[in-house]
Amino acid sequence: MYILKGFSMTMRYDKTAKKKATTLSINSDLLAKVKELDINISAVLQESLEKEFILQKEKRWKKENKEAIENYNKYVEEHGVFGEEFRIW
16 A cells, blocks of 8 residues: 555635636637637636646645655555555455
8 A cells, every 4th residue: 555546636625715807818719719619718717727726736745745655655665554464355
């Protein structure tokens, strides 16, 4: 058993927070084509930003905890994990 073989970031943001208007610059041709397809720009941007936020938080966490993770994984390689002798799988 090692840390970060299947890492999942669960820390998110307050999804109930009030929305705030903002100004963005977008390629004009792309914007026109998106509007033709009735794509909800706000929803797509919010979903994309959430994914990027989670990705960046994960990267930061891994970087900040790199030494501890390496030390733990080295310990497991040398000593195994607690209760390993009782596992039946």
